[in-house]
Amino acid sequence: MPAANVSSQLMGSDTRRRRTDAPILVPLDLLRPTQGAVGMRAVAAKREKVARRAECRTQIQRYLEKRPIPAVRGPDDGYYIIDHHHLSVALLQNEVTEAFIQVIGDLSGLTRSDFWRLMAKRGCVHPFDHHGQRIAPSALPGAIRQLKRDAHRDLAWSVREAGGFMKSDLPYSEFRWAQFFRSRIPRTSVLRDFEYAHDRGMMLARSEAASHLPGFDGLRL
Secondary structure, three states: OHHHHHHHHOOOOOOOOOOOOOOOEEHHHEEEOOEEEHHHHHHHHHHHHHHHHHHHHHHHHHHHHOOOOEEOHHHHHHHHEEHHHHHHHHHHHHOOOOOEEEEEOOOOOOOOHHHHHHHOOOOEEEEEEOOOEEOOHOOOOOHHHHHOOOHHHHHHHHHHHOEEOOOOOOOOOHHHHHHHHHOOOOOOHHHHHHHHHHHHHHHHHHHHHOOOOOOOOHHHH
């Protein structure tokens, strides 16, 4: 989700907006996810990019300065990231322990329940587990290391990479595609024969049934 879009979403009489002039360096273990899972294939692709720079402190710092993680300051002064979950996991897998964040909203004055209520209202949280089941926001992982693999999120990423649909700026758009595939391709098929699941996903992505999803591109094919 682009930080600029979220900044405007968080503006309102019931919020206090805080924006730093420059990104700040924060330990990754202090960041709080706003989604329950990631696609590990997408993480692996980002891990390769990070690995080429991780051995040089200057290179990795420049790389991360250009990719600050948008975060909302929440209860207990926690930093709740609203994008770049896959990058965050990839960094940890490469033993990079810090990242730059851009604070795009300050909701630290709210109670925890009001915080999650407003985050949901603004579309800044995706409270689903790795099986696509809705959960309470309070049940989301408390740390980046606790994010689990969603096999259908892997499939959605793979289909998009292959041109099955277009990248969208809408929040959590690839999770919407993951849910679409989840209802049509069993998880066992994705895990046992990813190539088959990918081919099936490509066909479904170009079908009329997917025409309501963000980034649908089937009409041009």
